[in-house]
Amino acid sequence: MAIYFNLSDNLLGGALPMELSKMDKVRSIDLSSNNFSSNIPSSMGSCEVVELVNLSHNHLQGPIPGSLGNLLSLQSLDLSFNFLSGEIPASLQKCTSLRLLDLSFNNFSGPLPENSLFNSLTPKLIEGNHFCGSEIGLPSCQTKKRSMIHSQKSLILFVSIVSMSSFLLTIICVIGYKNLRHAMFRRDDVDSSNFSLDLSTSYPRITYREIVEATAGFEQSRLIGSGSFGQVYRGVLSDDSVVAIKVLQLQSSNSAKSFNRECQVLKRIRHRNLMRIITACSLPDFKALVLPFMVNGSLESHLYLQAQQSASSKLSLIERVNICSDIAEGLAYLHHHSPVQIIHCDLKPSNILLNDDMTALVSDFGIARLVMKVAEGNIQYDTTTNSTANLLCGSIGYVAPEYGYRRGASTKGDVYSFGILVLEIVTRKRPTDDMFIEGLSLQRWVKNHYHDQLENVIDYFLMQDLQDQSPDVRDMWEVAIVELLELGLICTQETPSTRPSMLDVADDLDRLKHYLGCDKTATFTSSHGISSSTITGDYW
Template sequence: MSQMVMVQAIDVSLNKFSTEVPASLSSCTNLQYLNLSWNSFYGPIPTSIIELKNLLDIDLSNNNLLGAIPMAFGEMKTLQHINLSSNKLTGEVLEEGVFATIDESTIMGNLGLCGTWMKLSPCSHSKHKQPLVSKKVIIPIVVGTGIFILSFLLFMFSYRWRQRKILDLKVWPLRISYSELVDATDGFSEANLIGISSFGSIYKGILKNGTDIAVKVLNLQDENALQTFNRECNVLKRVRHRNVIKIISTCSNLEFKALVLPFMSNGSLGRWLYPEGGDECKLNLADRLRIAKEIAQGMQYLHHHFFVQVIHCDLKPNNVLLGDDMTPCVADFGITKLLFGNSMNSFTSTNALNGSIGYIAPVGGMDSTKGDVYSYGVLLLELLTRRRPIDDMFVEGINLPKWVGMNFPNKITEVVDNNLLRDVNESDLSVVLSCLTQFMQVGLACTRELPQERPNMMEIAERLEKIAMTFLGTRSLQLPIDILSFLESTNGRKNTELGNDENWSTSTS
């Protein structure tokens, strides 16, 4: 470790290490991210870790660590997240420092821990006076009458029953057993197969409490499957955004690895754009604009507001899932890359080229957030034109962005999806075309050839929010919105708020 002074991230999770946590970690003075989870590390947590003054995130979960949690963890000013769950730790946990901001799932599975918060058992030697009555649970300290005891037992029974019905990351168990998944998916039957991804199969399941789930089973014959599992676990377990898919649980052993995700009843955005059997696309203008705006907000979160910078690397309609209320969620993080400062961590795929044909940036590839911006721009243009980027019409160096650019803005009616214009009156056409032009302009800016000329996702999300509010008003947050009511509310409105920002102008030469 003494030779790793400049290292910023160490991730050896999901291995078979069986040793004490090396005290020499303290020599990695620039370390920001430490993940030793899902191993067999034993012994106490070395107090020398507190010497890592730049540490932001530490994950020691699912090991065999013993002893007390070093009190100094609560005094580390830089530490933002800590996960000590599923170990054999004992002693008091004080609500100080990082422990004041984490949820109870990060210390679950340590039966010897005690304290005055997170439903922990009270410590007999606690410095804090234990209240006689808790806000959530009445703790009997004096044997009372039979009526009092019976009331308490009934209360506890009903409380635990309600808790089992709640699907919440803060109280959901860290693992669901293999047998539970077998029961939920009817033995991973073909009838429950709902999709096949790059690294595995996805099944619909129903847990015993009635919760619908999607189970992504990794194909362990693929040499990259373990890395894929590791990547998705590390990204999704900390997600807190309505437009990014969340992880419910994992199931992992030597022969089986699966992610348990919420079931998205409306399937993928790709399925809605291109229905089976040649049916018409049922997404109206308001639907498509809202979906585009919320995808941008999810990507903004991953690029600018997550604990590390996440590069999705494969953003496309089939990797955007729609929930019961048509809320879009960015999904499938199998080839994701994580950035710590300016350094790419070990999750980087060994493949020379990542992503899907048609969505990969021609310059800059997918190694930076600007690669995701390009993919998003293609997705946005695809939403407006309903043309796949691999359509047979794109030949001899012409692709979707170039085709739209050649017709923008004077021939926009020749590229936009006819379904969006079919029932529009001639008197209302200019309003609709103005709206489409503004969104199409964003898509073209995102697909500029040089990465440095593309906007970032924060700028894109802000721009789309402004456009949506201008044309749809506050009703843009509701689905579905009939195109005629949209026209009634915006008929005659001039686009005076947006102007022609030079940063968003598009050359069509």
């Protein structure tokens, strides 16, 4: 009899129990999406028959124990989204049955072992680390041979001399740098701890001067966006890397401590569909976030094409479904799996950015929290339970109706905004369009017409693409379009309790993606009862 041990998606914390080593008959151990924060115990190497180990989405630290190489039956090992560090032990090469190894979003470094398993790892399975090696996309390790060291005694002597020299040189450089900085910039007459924020040892520091130089003095031609929380500039750093610099408009000063604290929260939130913070700059009267620059811009720029944009910028149905799915995955993580629950509060097309392969990333998900916390100044902070539940913000047309009754922000409010966004993606009509007057809203207009006038509801470009497809593909597309509209309407129901969770929404969209990717014999049934066998032909 096969035994499976699954305690995933709970709030378990502390150290991983040593008793795991006694599970010598268990085939699957799943402790993912909890709050475990210890090292991985080396005694886990005693689970000889285990085939699957999933420890992802925890706060585990330290290296991977070499004893895991004793798990000869291991087929899947997922360690993603932790704080593990060090090099990958060569002993894992003994796990010849291992078919899936996910090391993404940790602090691993050094070269990857060389065998068929590690050579076949895709970039997504190792991203968010500091690996080096000959694999595509990894920097060279540049290992240095020290032939001059022949004994332990000479090594100790060499390290001692280098350490002492480095210590003295560091002191001299720090003193000189502080004096030079004080002379050049009077605005930098603050303690160096306030000058910039070191989010992680793996992230570079950035100063106010570097931000000024990167944006050419906040030149207007570098401005790529603005909103209620500040302006976003295209910046070019000294190493020629292109970044987006969001300069925040804050009402309070002397709030560097609150700002830094909140940035520490946001930098722990890592997901492929969430915009990450590279670093930040914090002064009493200036605060900015440095973010990756997205070459494909925002979803808004693709929905509402400018005159200079080509027809190739139009979004296909597949791209629209993928974008909706990406957004849902990011929000589901913020609501249900993030170390600190985050409510976005301002979901709209301009806050959805697209990278070079058109993957959607939710941005500004922590800005509302950041600005409000800084404005409050001194707050009691709990790293595990605080959420943005008391914020009230958003954009007209996307704000949930219950917010008008002074109810606190909630995950159901984000679900409402997501529903509006889905309807906008399919119809290419803003919720603030001039046609929506006298009680008529985007969702009410869709609900009144999509059953018998679907061709007048969906985006004109999407309708053109639909007519160009073969009959079989057209049938599948019709199913997908109606499903998206139904999903948008369910998410925008007036009563918050009747709206689905983002986990359910993400599951539906994942099924829809697979349905569109299958052959013409595939069928689709959503969690709210829509079936491909009952839609085709009834809406046209």
